[in-house]
Amino acid sequence: MxxxxxxDHEWIRVxxxxxxxxxxxxxxxxxxxxxxxxxxDVGTEFDKGDExxxxxxxxAASEVYTPVGGEVIEVNDxxxxxxxxxxxxxxxxxxxxxxxxADSDELSSLMDEAKYKAYCxxx
Amino acid sequence: MATETAKCCDVPMTDLKTTALHExxxxxxxxxxxxxxxxxxxxxxxxxxxxxxxTREKAGLFDVSHMGQVFIMADDKSFATAAKALEKLxxxxxxxxxxxxxxxxxxxxxxGGILDDLMISRLAMPGYEHALYLVVNAGxxxxxxxxxEAHLPDGVRxxxxxxxxxxxxxxxxxxxxxxxxxxxxxxxxxxxxxxxxELKGPLDTPxxxxxxxxxxxGEDGYEISVKHDDVVRLTKALLAHVDVEMIxxxxxxxxxxxxxxxxxxxxxxxxxxxxxxxxxxxxxxHRRSEDAGxxxxxxxxxxxxxxxxxxxxxxxxxxxxPAREHTEVQDMAGNTIGVVTSGGFGxxxxxxxAMGYVARKFTxxxxxxxxxxxxxxxxxxIVKLPFAxxxxxxxx
Numbered sequence: 001m002x003x004x005x006x007x008d009h010e011w012i013r014v015x016x017x018x019x020x021x022x023x024x025x026x027x028x029x030x031x032x033x034x035x036x037x038x039x040x041d042v043g044t045e046f047d048k049g050d051e052x053x054x055x056x057x058x059x060a061a062s063e064v065y066t067p068v069g070g071e072v073i074e075v076n077d078x079x080x081x082x083x084x085x086x087x088x089x090x091x092x093x094x095x096x097x098x099x100x101x102a103d104s105d106e107l108s109s110l111m112d113e114a115k116y117k118a119y120c121x122x123x
Numbered sequence: 124m125a126t127e128t129a130k131c132c133d134v135p136m137t138d139l140k141t142t143a144l145h146e147x148x149x150x151x152x153x154x155x156x157x158x159x160x161x162x163x164x165x166x167x168x169x170x171x172x173x174x175x176x177x178t179r180e181k182a183g184l185f186d187v188s189h190m191g192q193v194f195i196m197a198d199d200k201s202f203a204t205a206a207k208a209l210e211k212l213x214x215x216x217x218x219x220x221x222x223x224x225x226x227x228x229x230x231x232x233x234x235g236g237i238l239d240d241l242m243i244s245r246l247a248m249p250g251y252e253h254a255l256y257l258v259v260n261a262g263x264x265x266x267x268x269x270x271x272e273a274h275l276p277d278g279v280r281x282x283x284x285x286x287x288x289x290x291x292x293x294x295x296x297x298x299x300x301x302x303x304x305x306x307x308x309x310x311x312x313x314x315x316x317x318x319x320x321e322l323k324g325p326l327d328t329p330x331x332x333x334x335x336x337x338x339x340x341g342e343d344g345y346e347i348s349v350k351h352d353d354v355v356r357l358t359k360a361l362l363a364h365v366d367v368e369m370i371x372x373x374x375x376x377x378x379x380x381x382x383x384x385x386x387x388x389x390x391x392x393x394x395x396x397x398x399x400x401x402x403x404x405x406x407x408x409h410r411r412s413e414d415a416g417x418x419x420x421x422x423x424x425x426x427x428x429x430x431x432x433x434x435x436x437x438x439x440x441x442x443x444x445p446a447r448e449h450t451e452v453q454d455m456a457g458n459t460i461g462v463v464t465s466g467g468f469g470x471x472x473x474x475x476x477a478m479g480y481v482a483r484k485f486t487x488x489x490x491x492x493x494x495x496x497x498x499x500x501x502x503x504x505i506v507k508l509p510f511a512x513x514x515x516x517x518x519x
Contacts, residue, residue, distance in 0.1 A: 032170045033171065033173075035443070036445055056444075057468075058470065059377075
């Protein structure tokens with residue numbers, strides 16, 4: 001399994017043609033306490049970069065974009081009642097949704113973990 | 124992921140002003156943002172949610188030195204002269220203010236729209252009982268000063284003190300316990316009164332301060348005006364108390380929203396009158412007639428009589444989704460009836476809270492409405508403000 005990152009701080013963990021999507025620890029910290037997460041319906045098809053979810057802190061709402069295109073096959077319903085999981089475990093239990101990746105070539109435009117770390121260090 | 128940054132004014136970063144506590148905010152690792160032309164702390168490492176809860180449970184300390192502080196006095200040293208001059212610009216009764224009393228009011232334009240909201244105090248210091256002290260919003264202060272300059276008559280002067288005075292707010296249930304260690308007399312003040320005194324206690328040398336029992340959180344607490352030269356020392360001494368934490372503008376906003384207090388530029392502006400904004404209570408009875416003699420008196424009187432005008436109300440969204448500013452409010456049939464002017468998550472309320480304007484016939488508490496959040500209609504209810512009960516000290 002490999003994990004890739006976007007410049008907008010989403011991550012996608014790839015297992016075969018399934019990708020699990022969440023926001024990075026850097027993003028979760030920058031947002032502050034997450035109080036609400038809005039997830040898409042299972043079955044929704046997204047292109048790379050589409051707005052797939054919304055994450056809200058006390059102060060503001062932020063959009064979560066899909067790192068690659070695909071169909072939503074599962075969403076993390078547990079976030080509805082426990083949005084704080086995004087802060088507690090951004091790269092684990094705080095995942096947002098799972099995609100059936102439409103075109104794995106799109107992954108090549110994303111950053112691997114080392115690159116993403118360097119990218120955040122420069123921000 | 125894209126994060127909206129709260130933007131207040133289009134001031135270039137390089138031209139941002141700083142308060143006397145700026146270095147301290149940075150040293151405390153605050154997240155600094157441009158606000159009303161100042162580089163201000165929006166939150167500290169504790170985070171907005173915990174800062175909010177800490178203020179409601181213990182005591183929070185806020186740097187509000189970006190706000191404008193101005194004195195008004197008449198050359199003839201008569202309080203009545205100064206009070207009458209100010210009464211031309213605000214709907215509140217000023218002449219009846221006793222020394223040491225404070226009132227909330229608004230600067231109105233000739234059409235009755237709100238130019239700014241402000242606190243007005245009559246000083247109690249011997250020899251200065253004729254003077255008025257005003258605290259105005261940072262984002263409006265330049266216009267406020269110009270407005271005063273243009274409309275105060277000959278013989279009444281204003282003195283802007285932003286170059287010498289800082290302002291901090293200590294808010295929360297233990298604020299009184301903390302500040303009384305600096306001077307026990309502050310415990311005797313009741314809500315919306317003030318005094319001038321020396322703060323000593325833990326301080327090496329005393330600091331002269333203007334202390335008022337008021338604030339913008341719904342909690343008991345104080346606003347303390349001291350010289351720039353003294354504010355760092357006082358802030359450090361207050362922070363030395365184990366239960367006092369610095370609180371940023373983020374929690375200041377969620378605290379005032381739960382308390383049902385208006386934020387200028389959002390809930391109130393020149394498009395609404397104080398009656399529409401639910402500020403009826405701040406206009407004393409004899410100031411409600413159209414010939415009361417201040418700018419906008421006609422609008423105040425007509426909005427009071429005209430049931431068709433809109434009103435500011437509390438709106439409680441069902442579920443967990445916050446409804447932010449500009450969210451459309453609809454009746455259950457899908458007709459637009461208003462708009463959210465402040466909305467977010469209320470940490471004390473434990474869920475989303477909002478304020479906004481709705482057409483008069485929908486203002487009754489309990490009225491079901493719909494909020495259009497990202498294209499989806501979500502159920503909500505009109506409620507009485509505030510969302511968190513006020514804990515003001517009105518006397519033993």
